[in-house]
Amino acid sequence: MTDEVVIRTDKLTKRFGNFIATDQISFDVYKGEIFGFLGANGAGKTTAIRMLCGLSMPSSGNATIAGFDIYKQTEQIKKNIGYMSQKFSLYGDLTVLENISFFGGIYGLTDKQIKEKSESLIETLGLQKEAKKLVGSLPLGWKQKLAFSVAILHDPKIVFLDEPTGGVDPVTRRQFWDMIYSASDRGITVFVTTHYMDEAEYCHRISMMVDGVIKALDSPANLKKQFNAASMDEVFFELARGAKRKSD
Amino acid sequence: MKQFLIFVRKEFYHVARDSKTLLLLFGMPVAQIILFGFALSNEIKNAKVVICDYANDYASHRIIQSIEASNNFDVEKSILSHEDLEKSFQEGTIKLAIIFPGNFNNDLLHLKKAQVQIIADASDPNTANTLTAYATNIMMGYQKELQQSNTGQMMINTNVRMIYNPELKGVTNFVPGVMALVLFLICVLMTSVSIVREKEMGTMEVLLVSPFKPVLVIIAKAVPYFALSLVNLTVILILSVFVMGMPMNGSILLLFFESSLLILTALSLGLLISNSTSSQQTAMLISLIGGMLPVLILTGFMFPLENIPWPLQMIANFVPSKWYYIIVKSIMIKGLGFSAIWKETLILAGMTIFLLVVSIRKFKIRLE
Numbered sequence: 336m337t338d339e340v341v342i343r344t345d346k347l348t349k350r351f352g353n354f355i356a357t358d359q360i361s362f363d364v365y366k367g368e369i370f371g372f373l374g375a376n377g378a379g380k381t382t383a384i385r386m387l388c389g390l391s392m393p394s395s396g397n398a399t400i401a402g403f404d405i406y407k408q409t410e411q412i413k414k415n416i417g418y419m420s421q422k423f424s425l426y427g428d429l430t431v432l433e434n435i436s437f438f439g440g441i442y443g444l445t446d447k448q449i450k451e452k453s454e455s456l457i458e459t460l461g462l463q464k465e466a467k468k469l470v471g472s473l474p475l476g477w478k479q480k481l482a483f484s485v486a487i488l489h490d491p492k493i494v495f496l497d498e499p500t501g502g503v504d505p506v507t508r509r510q511f512w513d514m515i516y517s518a519s520d521r522g523i524t525v526f527v528t529t530h531y532m533d534e535a536e537y538c539h540r541i542s543m544m545v546d547g548v549i550k551a552l553d554s555p556a557n558l559k560k561q562f563n564a565a566s567m568d569e570v571f572f573e574l575a576r577g578a579k580r581k582s583d
Numbered sequence: 584m585k586q587f588l589i590f591v592r593k594e595f596y597h598v599a600r601d602s603k604t605l606l607l608l609f610g611m612p613v614a615q616i617i618l619f620g621f622a623l624s625n626e627i628k629n630a631k632v633v634i635c636d637y638a639n640d641y642a643s644h645r646i647i648q649s650i651e652a653s654n655n656f657d658v659e660k661s662i663l664s665h666e667d668l669e670k671s672f673q674e675g676t677i678k679l680a681i682i683f684p685g686n687f688n689n690d691l692l693h694l695k696k697a698q699v700q701i702i703a704d705a706s707d708p709n710t711a712n713t714l715t716a717y718a719t720n721i722m723m724g725y726q727k728e729l730q731q732s733n734t735g736q737m738m739i740n741t742n743v744r745m746i747y748n749p750e751l752k753g754v755t756n757f758v759p760g761v762m763a764l765v766l767f768l769i770c771v772l773m774t775s776v777s778i779v780r781e782k783e784m785g786t787m788e789v790l791l792v793s794p795f796k797p798v799l800v801i802i803a804k805a806v807p808y809f810a811l812s813l814v815n816l817t818v819i820l821i822l823s824v825f826v827m828g829m830p831m832n833g834s835i836l837l838l839f840f841e842s843s844l845l846i847l848t849a850l851s852l853g854l855l856i857s858n859s860t861s862s863q864q865t866a867m868l869i870s871l872i873g874g875m876l877p878v879l880i881l882t883g884f885m886f887p888l889e890n891i892p893w894p895l896q897m898i899a900n901f902v903p904s905k906w907y908y909i910i911v912k913s914i915m916i917k918g919l920g921f922s923a924i925w926k927e928t929l930i931l932a933g934m935t936i937f938l939l940v941v942s943i944r945k946f947k948i949r950l951e
Contacts (some may be wrong), residue, residue: 355646410794418792422785428600429593440589441795469600486789493791 339366341524342387347396349382354380358547359396369515369525371535374544375575380528387526388418388495396504401492414442414458417486421501422577425482427471430464434470435485442489456484457577468545474505476507480514487518494518496527500534512537532567541567550574586795590803598807604773612765612815616758616822626714629657632679633671636660638687642697642725649721650681656717657828672704679703679714759911760884763904765819766812766842767849768874773808774853775866782861795923797946805850805917812846813839832918838911841924844931845907852903853936858945878904906930 342364349356357379374380385391387400389409398405401415418424425434430452439449457466460480465473469558470481479499485493496515500508512534515525519539527538535541536555541560543551543558551574555567564570598604629664634650636643651658656679663680665673671677673689684699690697701718703711778801781787790800816839823829860866879885881899888899899905906927913919913927920927 362831380771390788412793413794418789418790421786422788424785424789426593426597426786427784429596431594433593437589437593438789438793441586441790441793442584443794 339402340364341366342370342398342526344387345396347383347398348394349379349386349391350394355547357386357544360547360549361396362542362552363550364493364524364526366524367434367519367522368540369519369527369538371538371541372526372528372544373535373541373571374528375578378544378578379547380519380544382398384495384497384526384528389413404565414489417491419482419486419496419499421495421498423475423478423482425458425470425478425485428469430469431457431466431473431481434481435488438485439488444489452488455522456488460484476503476510479503479507480511483511483514487523491523493524493526496525498528498530500529500531508534532571535567535571543571545574545578550577587799587803590795590799591806594777594804594807598811608769608773608811609817609818611769612761612819613822615761615765616827619799627710628654629718630655630678630682630710630714631659631676632656632714632718633661633663633668633677635662635668635680635682637662637685638683640686640688642688642691643683646683646699646722646725649724650688650718653717653721655714668702672702674702677704678710679718681718757884758819758827758829759908759915760882762816762819762823762842762906762911763845763882763884764875764878766845767815767852767878767904767907768870769815770808770812770846770849771853771856771874772867772870773811774805775856775860775870776863777804777808778854778857779860779863779866782857784864785901798943801854801943802947805854808850809843809846816842829915831913831915834920837921838914839926841907841910841914841931844928844935845903848903848931848935848938851935851942855938855942855945858942877902881905882908884908901934903931903934 340363342362345361346359347361348355348359360383372380372384382391386393386405389412393405396468400412403409403411403415405412420441426437435453435456436449439452443519444452453466457463460477460566462477462481465477470478473481473506483496483499486496500511503511508531515527515537519525527534529535538555540554541551541558542549551561551570553561558570559565559567562570562573564573598608632650634647636647647658647660650656659677668677668680672680674853680702682702684698684700687697687699700720701715703715778787781790791797820831820835820838824831852874856866856869856873860869877898880890881891881895881902882901882904888896888905891899910924910927910931913924917923
């Protein structure tokens, strides 16, 4: 983790009519950091992440992603980020190798790069036997690990993970986080949303969103100290209790 | 460009691995052609007809020979009394009776006109009409023959004129209709479902986050279905010309060009549907129900458009397959060139551009 800022938001706001989904959020995320983006359902996490990925235009405020302006330089931003949605984001009717070469291909990797990446990826994940099987036939945990590997195939500066470990067993989740750490060690910034409070402990820093506003932002240890809590669970409840919006 | 090709290859994988879709793609046209061409044909074959030949002379024999030669009729020659004829009609054993009065040939030669009585079972008016038309047509043929050999004008009183389809073949009506139906429906259905599937699976978000251009997503998705539709068209054409006996009088190239235009219209409509729905089921329902009924009813091959109420006629003008149907008939049956169908082509092209612009606009708005 360095002091180099890769995500900077300044009063970033998204309104849908009278409803303010995210209300003037401002924060910095540093290179190689694992940044946890927490909040109850309906707190505005997804809206925020969608704005940062260029899927949604902010109503007001500014942001730079990997040094590029969120309004004017969306094309450069797209080349420098990876994204894994909460829905499973690979093609079930394509084989492991076909998925890798497709996503590598649309990010503009050369055939040679794709070949090298596929080989090393399959070896790291231990998928030698499954390389030519359809992804749909793999167990969910493997799919998620593969999806993450594909999301960082093009060596993005930042990877956005939107609830990546939903429905995955604890052992696989642990392995998944090992992969996140190794990505972070390679200098990839990880921006992750989650509902699991044990996962929150793994993050370098955490932001807690309540009703579209960031209520707290610090390392897990400092947050626990600040709220005089034994675990992140307690911190979350302490903050979410004040929410006025109904979770959906 | 390389990225685009990679995307197209992915789309071909999707199609090739979905056996149900493939079956639908290639099974439906074949089934439709055979179903409409054979089973639902409005052509009548081997209808029982009784011919009462009181004349028993040269002219009547010649006409009866032609009737026997036609495969529309199954001829029984016997002199039946009025009561017996009525009985046969009541029992339904015959559909038509043709009665030549005595002195038929003489009347024709000396009075220059002769009469034939045709009695049809009009409890089924369509069959009656068709059979009467077949019979009159044969009489007319003989009359024409006489006029060519003799200089005199001899009249057998008929005034029916049928151009382009003298044998009243049903296939000429149905094949262009089925082509329009199959190409249109399959393209609308396939595009809408394949795009909505990406939305439903969550892969669309991943694509939109990637540097791959959204417009290219649309085009790349359309390519495989466009190609498959052309294959489909070829299968339909081969089937209809070589199996169903459909004429092919015009330019095949022109036909493929016009068909490509219809396919494009359908692809754009499919795109529009996919933009307005978020589940595959909804997309399928809208495409099938919203597409099937108007195409079946308002294209003109099931029911003549002239016979439907004018508000529906107005609506029919917005059904692309109506124009395509006219185009196909003009090319295949009448053998006309582009100059005869430029208006229809222009209308189709206009519809395509309109649909494309609207759906690409909507696609972009969805990203915001």
